[in-house]
Amino acid sequence: MPDIPGNSSTTTVITVDGAAVNDVLEVNGDHDWVRITLTAGQKVTISVDGITLEDSYVRVRDSLGNQLAENDDISSGTVRDSRLVFTAPTSGTYYIDVSAYNDAYSGTYSLTVQTW
Numbered sequence: 001m002p003d004i005p006g007n008s009s010t011t012t013v014i015t016v017d018g019a020a021v022n023d024v025l026e027v028n029g030d031h032d033w034v035r036i037t038l039t040a041g042q043k044v045t046i047s048v049d050g051i052t053l054e055d056s057y058v059r060v061r062d063s064l065g066n067q068l069a070e071n072d073d074i075s076s077g078t079v080r081d082s083r084l085v086f087t088a089p090t091s092g093t094y095y096i097d098v099s100a101y102n103d104a105y106s107g108t109y110s111l112t113v114q115t116w
Helices: none
Strands: 021-025 032-038 043-050 056-061 067-071 082-087 092-100 107-115
Touching (some): 021 032, 021 092
Antiparallel strands (some): 043 107, 056 067, 056 092
């Protein structure tokens, strides 16, 4: 499977309440950016299930790549998968940046976005 770019050139797309994106961080330090379109005020739950990825980290970025939100652990030190609730400030394109805590891990993951 080809590597998902860690920037706005990504062609990988996810939709709210749609199919999960299942992929892999191939090496430590890898970031996968997944494009999503949201409308102003839309509230979603973004979840990363680290299948073999030991400690996922998720960020939401605007169309310019600026970080808007982030989450490391669902429960600090106990549940090391990532989940955050995000409300889109404006309508448009956003990027979900999947990586690992401290860029220290690699492995497979499953990304989902659900209506909050």
